Amino acid sequence: MKTATIYLDTRRTISDISPYIFGGFAEHMGRCVYEGIYDPKSPLSDENGIRRDVMEALKELNFRSIRYPGGNFVSGYNWEDGIGPRENRPVKRDLAWRSIETNQFGTDEFMKVCSELGTEPMMAVNLGTGSIQDAANIVEYCNLEAGTKYSDLRIQNGSEQPYGVKFWCLGNEMDGPWQVGQLSAEDYSKKAVQAAKAMKLIDPSIQLIACGSSSSEMNSYPDWDRVVLEETWDQIDYLSMHYYAYNRDDDTGSYLGYTRLFEQHLNTIAATIQYVKAKKRSKKDVFISWDEWNVWYREMNGNGDWQQAPHILEEVYNLEDALVVAQWMNVFLKHADVLKMASLAQVVNVIAPIMTRTDGMFKQTIYYPFLAFSKHASGQALSLNVLSDTYETRKHGAVDVLDASASFDPEKHEGTVFLVNRNQNSETTTEIVFQSEAPRSVKVAYQLSGTDPKAQNSFEDPENLVMHTIAAPEVKDGKLVLSLPALSFTAVVLEF
Structure with a gap:
């Protein structure tokens, strides 16, 4: 892990x-x-x-x-x-x-x-x-x-x-x-x-x-x-x-x-x-x-x-x-x-x-x-500080297993964190620490994931890989913890 x-x-x-x-x-x-x-x-x-x-x-x-x-x-x-x-x-x-x-x-x-x-x-x-x-x-x-x-x-x-x-x-x-x-x-x-x-x-x-x-x-x-x-x-x-x-x-x-x-x-x-x-x-x-x-x-x-x-x-x-x-x-x-x-x-x-x-x-x-x-993704782009384990690649050397960005829209009282787990073999346990105002809750969370990187959609199987709603994790003590499956993209929409 x-x-x-x-x-x-x-x-x-x-x-x-x-x-x-x-x-x-x-x-x-x-x-x-x-x-x-x-x-x-x-x-x-x-x-x-x-x-x-x-x-x-x-x-x-x-x-x-x-x-x-x-x-x-x-x-x-x-x-x-x-x-x-x-x-x-x-x-x-x-x-x-x-x-x-x-x-x-x-x-x-x-x-x-x-x-x-x-x-x-x-x-x-x-x-x-x-x-x-x-x-x-x-x-x-x-x-x-x-x-x-x-x-x-x-x-x-x-x-x-x-x-x-x-x-x-x-x-x-x-x-x-x-x-x-x-x-x-x-x-x-x-x-x-x-x-x-x-x-x-x-x-x-x-x-x-x-x-x-x-x-x-x-x-x-x-x-x-x-x-x-x-x-x-x-x-x-x-x-x-x-x-x-x-x-x-x-x-x-x-x-x-x-x-x-x-x-x-x-x-x-x-x-x-x-x-x-x-x-x-x-x-x-x-x-x-x-x-x-x-x-x-x-x-x-x-x-x-x-x-x-x-x-x-x-x-x-x-x-x-x-x-x-x-x-x-x-x-x-x-x-x-x-x-x-x-x-x-x-x-x-x-x-x-x-x-x-x-x-x-x-x-x-x-x-x-x-x-x-x-x-x-609306409002303002946020500068995140991401500390991540790495994995070795042939072309790029050590690469973070987690890639992330985030947006915050004060008019909507909403923010979103976008997460990609590059790890092919195991989940990545990810903790989000809110350093200023913490969100009231997770409004909704979506995820696209699979075990086969070559899996695709087709006319015969159009929904083989789609975004699914996942259980919204709890914001507790200014933190949020997610277990991101291998080869996954996750969007976590936060309500402020």
Whole structure:
């Protein structure tokens, strides 16, 4: 048996938790949009072709923003192809994923989905093959009321009121050789600055996200980020980060210690931002948008063979993946002072928490930790003092058996502690010591656990691994003791 002690003080805060860290990503890629969100052939779709079961699952996850339409896809996308009468929309080749794009789902359809979900659209503009004028035009289409070419075109297409899109990505992964229209950091920065200038002349209220380096494994990292920040600083509000976790060596112990790499990457980008801020003697802040993150390593073939909605990149997640996702979100809370946006890539079918077929869907293991954080992490992130036994890993050396984060929302009189027991073989007895105000009680406690790290959900067994309510432990003498089973994620909601 392993042990851990957490010292929790509700006065020891890191920062307010931005609700936009609970975001998603929907790209025209594989079956994310077609046969995922939009599937007119399914009996489960409404009269507009939108999957009702998928929408209900997305509503439960409560994404505060959804990034669209890409991703690599956006670097070759003409947004005007996806508006107007469907019968007039062109069928084209998508060069990013070697697929056929029918354009039957576009900007207006996406905005309607966001409206129903109550989520903020986070639009990306094409800075690959697209022009500065194209970027300005789509802002005009989405955000101006009336009286100009593109605002009137939106009204003609059925949307009288502007969409008021706040968040705009200035391209995607522009340092990647796989990107249509790849640019050097210097050339990207020049184009991004001019696009930002034009977009903000259309709508000065928008917030802009510049492309950071597409991976910490890129040769350009982190110098790309420095150059882009230095050149675009006055125009942007966020710098993007992308990262995908993997367990190609089938080394569960090391995989469960992956958060060290997440934090190294995050700390490097945060330090680069601070360096540029100091160099510029600037008083403004630029924050981080981690607008692509997830586990992804099994299904890596992105070649759609020029099919419509090809079945590509459909990762099936297991218990250890869910525990990594939970720890990833622990990292989000621990760095709430610099991380203000994040987008789980993606929302349906393609490396996603939801999998569909024409007659149904199931929720993957990673659905449940995201749901717990999205539902209960609000207010302020707390700085915990965690003392934990360790275990040895091949890649990271000694790693704590317990990973933890916490939130405290004084308006709700509620706090939540999120706990991952990385131990594969035994439970970890965990004591939470409340150093300031102790909670009146445990409101509810949820747990996802299992004995097999490779266990997963499927259409045949959709509830093999789900979050269960567990017996609420008693708060006694300012302390709380839990016995966390091996390979488990636990969320303890406290009433203050």
